[in-house]
Amino acid sequence: MGVTDTRWSLARWVRPLGWATLVANIMLVVTGGAVRLTGSGLGCPTWPRCTEESFRPHGELTLHAAIEFGNRMLTFVLVAIAVATFVSAWQTRRRELRRLSIVLALGIPAQAVIGGITVLTDLNPWIVSFHLLCSMAIIGLAVLFLRRIDHPDPQRAARGLVGLAWLTFAAAWVVLYIGTVVTGSGPHAGDLESKRNELDPLQVSQLHADSVFLFFGLSVGLLFALIAVGASREARRAVVVLLAVSFSQGAIGFVQYFTDLPEILVGFHMLGAALVSATVTWALLLVLDGRTSKPA
Incomplete structure (x- = not known):
């Protein structure tokens, strides 16, 4: 060889x-x-x-x-x-x-x-x-x-789509960050002697929920925008997958909150956060690459 x-x-x-x-x-x-x-x-x-x-x-x-x-x-x-x-x-x-x-x-x-x-x-x-x-x-x-x-x-995409995609991506990272702050205020410190961030878990959780609603709304808006411009099936599918992951992640978050944060659900919530990072990046790239139009 x-x-x-x-x-x-x-x-x-x-x-x-x-x-x-x-x-x-x-x-x-x-x-x-x-x-x-x-x-x-x-x-x-x-x-x-x-x-x-x-x-x-x-x-x-x-x-x-x-x-x-x-x-x-x-x-x-x-x-x-x-x-x-x-x-x-x-x-x-x-x-x-x-x-x-x-x-x-x-x-x-x-x-x-x-x-x-x-x-x-x-x-x-x-x-x-x-x-x-x-x-x-x-x-x-x-x-x-x-x-x-x-x-x-990558090619250039429509400016409006790019702006909405970046806004959705930024909202996802706000959700991820506030989620880590919520964790820092909760009971799962990693060790019984470790200090917490001393923030009110209820208030921080409410802020986290508000950011999730914003992110989900922007994701829905991005999907409708892609449909309106005749986006390719790949681009629309990427946002649908993002919405499915986000919805599942939100559902787990609400259930774990009202069941006093059982470890197994918190573990799945962390996996979901990783999947949100992956899917929102994938959706953003499809829009930024300018490959959202259906072939003629």
Whole structure:
């Protein structure tokens, strides 16, 4: 096999690796949620070591230590995927894919450092919030990477659609941010001794609900706008999926609020937040790429 054949064999893996990047980072959100919801946030009480003496738990392994250490070990899986994605993207000789793969790869050690800071600050709720939002941003970048594999040359879309799409995207991020603030005021701190942000959970939850209604309304408006301009089936389907994910996420949010935040529902709510980040990014890209018109 020649050099050219080897390069092609590596480049052809760029799409599967892009999907692996997206799925792995969504799983990181889920496992991070499991750490907090089981009270295992300080199962490894220091960083970068697990204990003062070792990088791994030793002696009698507690459940909390096992959960926290397992979440830390996921970082190495993410690093392996990031390196493979970078190599594959590099072999495509496409500058944008190379740049995105570098940013995605750098996001892994950055998240590890932020995670370490959360431990060293005894799970400060504002740092925990930033940690989760960084994961959401990486998920969005992974979606952008996947989109650019098949659509490297975006066209210009109608200005009104672009503005509405960006407004919907911004509203989604307001929802995600306020959601982390709600979590910081609630009971699932990650450790019984960790402090909360001292905000009123009822008032912050009401603000979160208001932002959800705004986001959902904008999403519906975007769908009607795409229908009005004769958008392609792909663009309309992307927004329909976004609406379905958002509706499910809102339903889980209301149920968990009125059932005193059971851990399993909070865990599904965190998964839903990751899916909101992915689907709203996908919908935005379809509008920005200017590929919303039906073929003549």
